[in-house]
Amino acid sequence: MLILNAKTIANMLAWGIFAFSLFSEPNLTYGQIRPVKFIPLGDAPGGNFCSSASAASADGRVVVGNGVNDRGPVALRWTEQEGITEIPPAYPEKKYRSTARGVSSDGNTVIGESSSTASFRGVNMSQGYIWTAEKGIHLLGSLPGGFPASAARAVSGDGTIVVGQVAVKGGAKGFTWTLSQGMNKIPSSSTVLPQDAWGITSDGVATVGVATEFTNDGPLLFSNGKRGRRVAFRILNTGEPEALGILPEHFSSVAMDASRKGKYVVGGSQKKRGGGSQAFIWDATQGMRGLGYLPEHDNSRATAISDNGRIVVGFSASGKENQTAFIWTRGTGIQNLQTLAETAGIDLNGWLLIYASDISADGSTIVGSGTNPQGKPEGWIMRLTGAAK
16 A cells, blocks of 8 residues: 655646546445544654655554655654654665655555665666565665666555566566565566556455556557557456556546455546546446546545445545545545544644545555645544444
8 A cells, every 4th residue: 555755646636537426336334434533643853844644554553654854755654652763764875765655464564665866877766675673674676677766656465565666678567576586577468568556455466556558549659559548457466467447538547556355446547648537446347437526626536445445545636736635435425534524523723634645454544645734744644433344
């Protein structure tokens, strides 16, 4: 599960939205989901105050994110007992950049990227890493023949599988990494070539992300002379990647996360090249359906889904402005998380909840980014009660 820094959020806002649709599934019951506690994440000591929360452990008791200290951006790990601790970077230099993007179910394994001031062919390179308190940080490396650059996006619940993107000759590819096998490209089919892996299920069964799909009516012309499009994909275990399609009259799509066993996939479907997107949920039976957006908005994306597939979080916006965190269930549709919290009696005291990055596997905790009462970017944690059983 993931994290997004300010630049990534800005890039993703260029992806856009759609029409609202509801659907039902038999034999499901829903509790009255209600926010019950709001916790500001804080920041690392030193530097300009700026933080974000990116991912939560299965029970929400451990949260990882990003902050800034005297030497630059730094990966953070938070618990209610210990507060914030910094994850030591791979390059202990005067200046560096380190981010945390995902965390295992038990909260003991963290993944992200780390870079230094050193460069390769004039370009600063960063590499994905995996970290535990016991073994410290381990760089994931790259693939032969490519740039020494990779980005770790997500980690399986047991902390043994990392997925993300790696730079290779001719572009970028999605990868999987394990301690025993190292880094490998995600398998391709004759028509679907995974470019980036944004999520992996807690059970490690399914990986999702964005791929190039070659199709005769695709809007893009690639260097090999084939037409195609960028499209959300899902791959189960060691099978072939499956293109999940786009919403009607849309340009492309990307998958960000999936529920247990890959049953439900969420992400965003883009309206047009360079335009906004609409959040979606996908399953093999009903295909891709739009989740809509908040009132007076026309741009949304789903970033994460609970393990049982019943709670989705993300952001909704008006173009690239007025961005707001949302929560969605089948019973309620899309809701403004800030409004829901304030209605439940939580005093946010001047906070603006801008972006929901992740929801814990058990549906008890949402984490994200916002603006605190002092006008500073800060990560936040929201506890919920009444999650669907």
